[in-house]
Amino acid sequence: MVITTDWLEHWLATVTLYPVHFLLCSLFSFSLGAAICAFVVYRRQLHWQRDTAERLEDSIQTRTFELQVALNELADKNRILEEQNTLDALSGVRNRAYFDKKILAELKRSRREQRPLAIVMLDIDHFKQINDNHGHLAGDAVIRGVAQRIQDLLKRSSDYVCRYGGEEFALILPNTDAEGVLALAEQIRHSIAEQPFETEIGAVAVHISAGCFASIAGPEMVSTDFIHAADQALYLAKTSGRNQVKLSMAAVVEATAVAVEGTQDELVN
């Protein structure tokens, strides 16, 4: 549009003639412009807020995922650490602390399910002589070898061999009666006596003595009843000449009772 003098004069005349119209038009145009500006700003802000919220949500999700991964790793490491805490450093089998906990749990299970629980206390014979004659390193190798040999002979995943202390081991055998524990302990004794253990000074022949006890846990029975009974049987095995397995008299009584019941059943049938 070309602004000429004529046009300007005409425009001024119009403005002078219709000042109210002009004012109203100007006001309307200004308001419309302002409204459009406000709308554009508002839309921009909305977009920006939406973008920010999306970015925030993404970052929260990423962080939550990273946190979950870190927590899982921590839980795994904790599990490994807890597992390591239950192991004996020298022999690699479970340690005494594990035995103390496990026997309590198995005692409760035996009482609840009315199934027999068997314990074996097992000790390497004349171990002091092995240390004295061949040195402590050879002695350590024998302890490791015996532990491994026992472990290899345990077939059920619920059976545990624990190093009870020094050259003594304790076995926890859930759901095992007197007959079963005697058979397993005898198998272990035989395997150890048969095959010497490799050490740095050569093969060392050893044998063990074992005391066994098996019973369904009665309402009054505690874990020490099982341990003492198996210990007494071990003492009997030692004093009877070593390299043998003995069953606690308490277990014999129970086994006899079971046998008598069995005989009576047969008679009745």
Ligand SMILES: Nc1nc2c(ncn2[C@@H]2O[C@H](COP(=O)(O)OP(=O)(O)OP(=O)(O)O)[C@@H](O)[C@H]2O)c(=O)[nH]1
């Ligand atoms: N090398 C080694 N020796 C150990 C370890 N723990 C205990 N001993 C030794 O084992 C020996 C156990 O000796 P004793 O309790 O007299 O038993 P023993 O000589 O086996 O005799 P009996 O059990 O009666 O047949 C001691 O000399 C202890 O020092 C160990 O971790 N490594």
